[in-house]
Amino acid sequence: MKHNQWWNLVAxxxxxxxCHAVKVGDSAPDFQAMDSNGRxxxxxxxxxxxxxxxxxxxxxPYTQKHYESGNMQHLQKEWTSKGVVWLTVIxxxxxxxxxxxxxxxxxxxxxxxxxxxxxxxxxxxxxxxLYSAKTTPHMFVVNPAGVLIYDGAIDSKxxxxxxxxxxxxxxxxxxxxxxxxGRPVSTPTSRPYGCSVKYAH
Amino acid sequence: MNSFSPRFAVFxxxxxxxxxxxxxxxxxxxxxxxxxxxxxxxxxxxxxKQLWIGILFDLHEGWHTYWTNPGDSGEPxxxxxxxPTGFQGGDIQWPHPVRLALGSLADYGYEDQxxxxxxxxxxxxxxxxxxxxxxxxxxxxxxxxxxxPGQKHLELLLPVKMSAAFSSARPLFVAARQKxxxxxxxxxxxxxxxxxxxxxxxxxxxxxxxxxQFFPLHAEQIENAAPxxxxxxxxxxxxxxxxxxxxxKPIARLEGVIVLASGDAYLLHIPVAQPRKAxxxxxx
Numbered sequence: 217m218k219h220n221q222w223w224n225l226v227a228x229x230x231x232x233x234x235c236h237a238v239k240v241g242d243s244a245p246d247f248q249a250m251d252s253n254g255r256x257x258x259x260x261x262x263x264x265x266x267x268x269x270x271x272x273x274x275x276x277p278y279t280q281k282h283y284e285s286g287n288m289q290h291l292q293k294e295w296t297s298k299g300v301v302w303l304t305v306i307x308x309x310x311x312x313x314x315x316x317x318x319x320x321x322x323x324x325x326x327x328x329x330x331x332x333x334x335x336x337x338x339x340x341x342x343x344x345x346l347y348s349a350k351t352t353p354h355m356f357v358v359n360p361a362g363v364l365i366y367d368g369a370i371d372s373k374x375x376x377x378x379x380x381x382x383x384x385x386x387x388x389x390x391x392x393x394x395x396x397x398g399r400p401v402s403t404p405t406s407r408p409y410g411c412s413v414k415y416a417h
Numbered sequence: 418m419n420s421f422s423p424r425f426a427v428f429x430x431x432x433x434x435x436x437x438x439x440x441x442x443x444x445x446x447x448x449x450x451x452x453x454x455x456x457x458x459x460x461x462x463x464x465x466k467q468l469w470i471g472i473l474f475d476l477h478e479g480w481h482t483y484w485t486n487p488g489d490s491g492e493p494x495x496x497x498x499x500x501p502t503g504f505q506g507g508d509i510q511w512p513h514p515v516r517l518a519l520g521s522l523a524d525y526g527y528e529d530q531x532x533x534x535x536x537x538x539x540x541x542x543x544x545x546x547x548x549x550x551x552x553x554x555x556x557x558x559x560x561x562x563x564x565x566p567g568q569k570h571l572e573l574l575l576p577v578k579m580s581a582a583f584s585s586a587r588p589l590f591v592a593a594r595q596k597x598x599x600x601x602x603x604x605x606x607x608x609x610x611x612x613x614x615x616x617x618x619x620x621x622x623x624x625x626x627x628x629x630q631f632f633p634l635h636a637e638q639i640e641n642a643a644p645x646x647x648x649x650x651x652x653x654x655x656x657x658x659x660x661x662x663x664x665x666k667p668i669a670r671l672e673g674v675i676v677l678a679s680g681d682a683y684l685l686h687i688p689v690a691q692p693r694k695a696x697x698x699x700x701x
Contacts, residue, residue: 239662277558277566313563348662350522351490368663374492376558376566405663407636411564412490412519 238347240367240404244358247343249305251334252321257303264360266300266392270332270370271307271344271413273314273352274324277376278410282353283328285378288370292331295392302332307344309416314352315339341415351410357391357401366391368406447567450480451559455551455571456532458590459581464543466581469590471534472496472555472571474527480559481526484514486634488524488641491564494533494557501549503540509533512596513674513682514632523641524560525632532593539577548574598674598682606653609671609689614660616671618687621653631656631685633673637663667691 238245244267246260259267270288273279282288292302306321308314316324321335338344347356357366371384391401451474458469472494474482483491498506511533514525539549552572558564601607606621616639618631629647633639643659658671671687 240665275563277564345521348521375556376492377556405637405665407663409492410490411560412522412524414562415520417520 238356238364238367240364240401242364243362244356244364245346247346249336249338249343251336252316252318252325253334254318255334257334257336259358260362262301262358263362266295266360266395267358268295268300268302268388268392269347269349269356269358270302270304271349271352271354272304272335273306273308273411273414274316275313276352276411279314279352281376281378282370282381283330285381286329287378287381288353289328289330291386291388295389296331296333298392298396300392304330304332304335305338305343305349306335307338307341307349308414309341310339312414312416313411314414341413344413344415349408349413351408352413353410354408354413355388357388357395359395365395365401366404367408368403369408369410372406374407374409445565447557447559447565448569450477450561450565451475451482451557451567452477453555453557453569453571455553455573456586456589457551457573457575457584458534458587460576460584461578461581462539462543462549462575463578463581464539464545465541467536467538468581469534469536470498470551470573471532471586471590471593472553473586473589474531474533474557476527476529476531476559479561481517481524481528481561482531482557482559483524483526484632485509485511486525486632486636488517488526488636489522490519491524491526491560492558492566494555496533496535497554497556498535498537499552499554500537501551503542505538507536509535510593510597512593513598513676516630516632518642521642525641532589534590534593543577545577545579547577549577550574595680596682598684601683601685605683607685607687609687611660611667611689611691616658616660616687616689618656618658618671619650619653620656623652627654627678629654629656629678630676631658631673632676633658633671635672637661638668638671638673 248256248258250256296302353370355370359365368387371386373380373384387403387406394401454473456471456473483493485493487493500506512531517524517526550572555569558566609616609618631645638661640659640661646657648655668689671689673685674682675685676682
């Protein structure tokens, strides 16, 4: 095959891959968003660290399952203590379920004893749409090289029942554990389960 | 106590969960938006004879519940039947769903009313003149803009008789059967090819009413919210289904329900031809 034909092929593949918003194995797209304390965060500033993105809506029964049981707070604590950056992202539009002011979110986090690295306010849904976040929760894990290594559900039991948490396989912890041990992620994607993200109509 | 197939096994762990308070919400409780009832097609149990039972969901305006594959969000109802010893039970028969579009997402579910039915068969040793209790514990999710999980305990006392007549709920069963997917017509020929981004389904048939809608039985095969383009080709139809972002491995079979404009629904098991080499090499 001649050289220019190879370049055509490369161009085609670049076009194909650009059709996908995010894909496990590709670079996680960069974004910037303000947190509930008025600080700006860029994904790229965390290059060199694992980053977890957690889509959140405090009125959604699936989110409540993981917060009222303490499961999400436990995960936040465990993984941030191991150097992981945990970003909770709220993409509910104003007037929709789960939309919060910065103060509301800080009150909620202190009441629930949540300890993400930051809670990002995304009322326009820019970050949510960039990642095609579908549900709350919907979880993403980015590795220190900035590559997306997990996209999907928080765990293997798609219910609102807290009793299911202890017997479910947590895909976020699994992805972090495997990747930190230098192994490939055995479940790199799954169907996210929960309420639909309440984007502006 | 006997349970249905393993899929229907009674999970005792849920009884612990039942003692926990129901999730409170500004939208109230689930049963304020859906009325559930346990109905049977016949008015009595007859030894050794199959009987259809079902959970009827009357959904209030604007509210919906979900199909066996709920699509991008939501969760299908789960029914735990508790039947007396010796009874045999079958799987839920899922009527075809409707597509519930939610902006960039799409769910599969039911609005207005749906009957989820299953067949049970009482044992030969049943004695006439006695009554038998059938119990169902239903876990379900109803959604409007927001979702509320609910649970309902339903029971019904049925007499055991020499013969049974249709109950007043019979028309609900007749109507629900109209919406159950049937096996594919014998003269259809169906296959699919896998491209980088799509499954292209080729359906060969003499006359095909349009439009058609494909509902995948499994999550993570096709992108639920993507438009399903269909084009007429000589002798049939070609349907383009965008692959799910979550699909990581080639699949041998695409399974789902196709619903025609006539309302007829068919269960499809579509063999998928794997992509040509050039495509597989596009993976890094």
